[in-house]
Amino acid sequence: MTTSVLCIGASLVDHLYFCGQEVVQGTSNPAEKTTTIGGVMGNIVQHLALLGAPVAFLTALGNDANGSFIRETLTNRGVDLSASCAADADTGTYVSILEPNGSLNVAVCQDNCSAYITPEYLAFQSAYIRQFHLIVADTNLSLSSLQWLIEHARTYGQQLIIEPVSVPKAAKLGALDLQGVFMVTPNEDELYALAPHVDDTHTQIKALFHKGISRVWLRCGAQGSVMHEPDKTLALGVPKIDIVDSTGAGDAALAGWLYGYQKGATESECLQLGHALAFIVLQTKGAVNPALTSSMLNQYKQNYYHE
Secondary structure: OEEEEEEEOOOEEEEEEEEOOOOOOOOOOOEEEEEEEEOHHHHHHHHHHHOOOOEEEEOEEEOOHHHHHHHHHHHHOOOEOOOOEEEOOOOEEEEEEEOOOOOEEEEEEEOOOHHHOOHHHHHHOHHHHOOEEEEEEEOOOOHHHHHHHHHHHHHHOOEEEEEOOOHHHHHHHHHOOOOOOOEEOOEHHHHHHHOOOOOOHHHHHHHHHHOOOOEEEEEOHHHOEEEEEOOEEEEEOOOOOOOOOOOOHHHHHHHHHHHHHHOOOOHHHHHHHHHHHHHHHHOOOOOOOOOOOHHHHHHHHHHHOOO
8 A cells, every 4th residue: 555645525715814803793894815725635635745745635626717726736736636536516615704813703615526526436436545545534525425435444454534624514423334433633512513412521532432433633722632542642732822824723733643644753743743733824824834844844843842
């Protein structure tokens, strides 16, 4: 199997509106706009490509200007899109309104392309998918496609990571057989959606282990994050930093972790790299810093976690 990571899921064009003053509901607010490639998987593959890590992307793109923009940009950055499918729909878009402090006020997303990544299409690409030991999928995929990936990974000994994306989409996973999933990466709200019948974090994590998930990487915002495994936990705090834009910080954290994991870094180093990449993105307008390099990431890691 290749050492490249295969990401499967939605790719979007992000339109981010940065308001100069606190948002006033029910009226027009002056703002500056930034347009970038986005979507959870779109963000992750961009980070990995900028870091020089081998990465492939199975996504669905429309035959429109946005689809051409994504395809050309990612290909030029070295992302393998050879298994992606053409969708007879508009390429997905994400629009967000951000407060002056970088926090999200509201966002909307239209994605009609991910529906084209069907179990039948995945089965058609099965030989390609089998090349990868490490697969990351998002919950923009249908339940049937996610279940196909889980069973495929279980059959062929692949490590499958599922990124919950949002609370409503995380809730979809409750209907699936999750036996053999390598890792899920929820924040605290998404964790509750994954295990809604219990209130405390410890019991929620145990419930996910009982369903067959091997690791739960819980993101806790300003409190840092905790990697939970059945026999141990590893927590990492975060310093106080100035936030320019909160868009995509969780995606960056997973990309940083993947970068470390591909390179054989220790569990602690993987978490540190994940946090460090999130710090970079939190201080960037947009979900990806196009100036990102491996040297920049390692310098951030050294600055914040130098023990």
